[in-house]
Amino acid sequence: MASGVVTQQHARDSSGSEISDVSDVTNPLLNLLSNTLVLHQTIPYLPISSLLNLAATSSSFRDLLLRRTPGVFRHLDLTRVKTAQFDGDGGIDHGGEIWRNVQVDENLTEDDFYSGPLRGIFQSIRRRDILHHVQTLVLDGLSVTAEFCNDILVDPSLRVRILSIRDVKNLNERKLMQSLRYACRSTRPEDTPRVKGLYVFGARDAPALTAPSPVRQNGAVRGGANISIGWNHKSQHALKESIHNEGDDWYHKRGRIIGRHIADGWAETLLDCREVIKFDAVLCTAPRHQNSPAFGKTRVTPSSGVESPWGVATFALGGCASCGSAPEGFTVYGESPSEQLPLLAPVPLHSSTIKAATCPTPSVGSKKSEETHKFVPRCLECIRERYCFSCDQWWCEACYQVPSRHELNVQHVHFVDQTNGLVDHELAALEPSNLKKPKIKRSCWECEHNCLDCIANTQKLCKGCGGGYCIIHYEGSTLTFCDWCSRRRGRRSQELY
Secondary structure, rough: OOOOOOOOOEEOOOOOOEEEEEOOOHHHHHHOOOOOOHHHHHHHHHHHHHHHHOOOOHHHHHHHHHHHHHOOOOEEOOOHHHHHOOOOOOOOOOOOOOOOOOOOOOOHHHHHHHOOOHHHHHHHHHHOEEEEEEEEEEEOOOEEHHHHHHHHHHOOOOOEEEEEEEEEEOHHHHHHHHHHHHHHOOOOOOOOOOOOOOEOOOOOOOOOOOOOOEEEEEEOOHHHEEEEEEEHHHHHHHHHHHHHHOOOOOOOOOOEEOOOOOOOOHHHHHHHOOOOOOOOOOOOOOOOOOOOOOOOOOOOHHHEEEEEEOOEEEEEEEOOOOOOOOOOOOOOOOOOHHHOOOOOEEEEEEEEOHHHHHHOOOOOOOOOOOOOEEEEOOHHHHHOOOHHHHOOOOOOOOOOOOOOOHHHOOOOOOOOOOHHHHHHOOOOOOOOOOOOOOEEEOOOOOOOEEEEEHHHHEEEEEOOOOOOEEEOOOOOOOOOOOOHHHHHHHHHHHHHH
């Protein structure tokens, strides 16, 4: 492969138009990117600004990126574009000083104001004939309005198949739900909407780590500071790799998957869109909900709040600690219906298909053909007082019924007869076989509900004052003394010496 700088010779006629373009030396980068495999594996990692700058260097690159190669702008990530960032802390009426593409005046609507940066970018790339090539659009953390999302859903000129709007600002979720349910109505036009996957519930992907630049002072490189920055970068990279090796959400991780609050109405929206659009969350399949295969077949403990026929799952669980399964069964990749499979983070780079977005990655050291990817999706209400937040164990409705307050109170109230002591039915209630002992308790105000084994490991009785304490949240405590007694004994030791 020859090396050198591309030397271009342009011949122009009297009108100034270019009539020829001759390259004297072959560019090695152009020769490398002409390989379709290399090009498609490299492009998703480059921001759109880098691609446009590369296309502007010569007509050969422009022809390669903008004309001859399809799919160059298939994956568009605008999270790192500076002009897409929104900063509304400085007020509104600045006469268009905040963004060049927004003229702020009294006729400006709320949607125009908050979606101004993105609409300006869309106009720019639409003029370059780029927007209709985008199939995966990532807008995480930006200012995105419900009207802007609705335009993406209904615009026939767009081909966006996967849209990511996680942790966005200024989003009216009620209006977004209405737009989604209307777009997925039974009387919708054929082949609409084109959006087939929506990332909205999870946290946005961690930004890629860049190599640290050397620290200079008075023109010289500071070795100590540079070493510290380098080690800090390495530790961040190691942490990111360890998190990635834990596996995918839902299938490999156990516990809370969605940490944000789920607004009312999302469960009904997921239900109405289940055959058209997939989300990065699924419906809870516990026997309490009408969409569950075990609905009406398994006894459930009455809820303390308002009963909801549907719920969005925020936890991924394994099998029950007693039976190893669940009344509704597992959600199994490859066996369960496709509408029960969630979109997995991160957003796929090299494909814009739902199959790629829902396919779990094999665990480290396991064979793909032998591994079974499965989980039990549950909402918080359906695992209340059933799930241990420390060890991730839980007990299903078929194996364990949560004792009601009435049952717990009866066990502590006894009627005493003056002649015979306790009456017969109270004696029967006190037999160990008839006592209902809760498997999950909350012994510390800062801890969540934990099982009895985890409570025994973390909740101790102080040998000094006899009070109870938590070794996790009481800083300075030991396995034998609480934090107050530990500090007191430390002061006494200092006074003796």
